[in-house]
Amino acid sequence: QQQVKQSPQSLIVQKGGISIINCAYENTAFDYFPWYQQFPGKGPALLIAIRPDVSEKKEGRFTISFNKSAKQFSLHIMDSQPGDSATYFCAAMGSGSARQLTFGSGTQLTVLP
């Protein structure tokens, strides 16, 4: 059972456009929602994260929007650049000592020059 569903699977955006990736979760015990960026041949790297007590978090061109009632969160990349071309994973973590991350299936983003 996939606890974090991510869409779309792939996304093509023109340079300067807005990239939007969506995730939905089922487990209401999740209380930490990070996004990871992965370039080919590399391990994932933390991009931005949000806790459910806020509805939005912005870091530079990257923004997470969070809707607790709908159990959905999304990543917005403003002014998308070719260097943003990568695979993006949403994830969720529950409270407690286990600190296990549950990942979405990933979105391959291509930003055209």
Added chain:
Amino acid sequence: NAGVTQTPKFQVLKTGQSMTLQCAQDMNHEYMSWYRQDPGMGLRLIHYSVGAGITDQGEVPNGYNVSRSTTEDFPLRLLSAAPSQTSVYFCASSYLEWGHRGRVRETQYFGPGTRLLVL
């Protein structure tokens, strides 16, 4: 700091062979974990450890063993390789930051991965 290192980078095994994937971190992180990455399935947790001497199973533990004798090292052992274990394996260690309202940020640092092919 070297961060999280993994060896080997690439390995080919025959069905039934065993091997150990090495993982080491020099950041003094207590929490370490192993994931496998398969196309269209994201990363799935195999095993994790909350500190030296403590390990537990993740989502897909069958066919894998781990141990954590030191804070730095967290090897993953494939007991009898099967073609279904063909995947890219990532080791990670994490750092937890706390604020006055609870957990602020959990940063998992991933290694570069080991690409495993089981024939």
